[in-house]
Amino acid sequence: MDIQMKEFDFFEYHSQISRDNILISYKGPLTDVLLSEFSRDIRKKLQEDPRSGKKVFSIFMELAQNVLYYSKEVNHFGNQDRVGTLVVLDEETNYKVITGNLIYRKDMMRLIEKCETIRSLDRDALREYKRKLRSEEENEESKGAGIGLVQAALTSDNQLEAKMKEMGTEFAFFIVIVKVDK
């Protein structure tokens, strides 16, 4: 990626956000109220396609809850809300739910391993893995986030994609992309 910032091109930005395939696009502090508004919006927009729509809704809920509870970027105004990016796309043959948030660099390896495990398992093995995570006591954050990712992969019936980028010495940016076929 270029170190030097490209000049901001409003026309390009405008045409990007005006594409009618963006169902949700949000970057900022997340609250439970916002999350429920987004979820209602998704339901409304996808009511003509209930089967895939319900999948998109429940994947969005799991991934957005991970951002809401675990993002390491915090807005210090007001209620210390956690900050993240949420995107839902309506593409030709599929929908995509994408979330991004900061994590600690020290948690990167564990998350990479978790995502690799999820990607390596077939549906039956993934169900076993979810059962295992679910019956364990929930007190550690990585487990809480883990079961949400497993559920998202199960619901989507597609490979979960994860990307990470180091941001300075303490943090990394973590992106999850989950696809739902139409």
Added chain:
Amino acid sequence: MENLEIKGESGVYFIPEVKLNATSGVCEISGESYLEDTDEFYNQIINWLETHTQKVNTPITFNFRLTYFNTSSSRSILNVLRVLKKYQDQGGSVTVNWYYPEDDDSIAEEAEDYMKDTGLDINMFEFEPED
């Protein structure tokens, strides 16, 4: 022993409708489950069941008729089923009916997974949810 009734509500969170009947032993949870404090909510059900099975000791039929629940709720539902299994192991009569929305494979699969987890027999029925 009193009934436990919680009215379902869809606001910032999705609160499922709960009806636990002490006289008939028929219990039902329906609607959608995504809660601010999932443990606190389901502990009301678990505590009621534990008291009921200790004091009243009559047959229990538990109907699950949920159309959506998040993973946090699914953990709590497992704990409810574990209490029912414990009651059955102690000689109590327990029937669990799991109604899943038509065309929703994942909620049907959950019942199969819960059977494996708890050893309970769960009767599965498809239903058409009202909007």
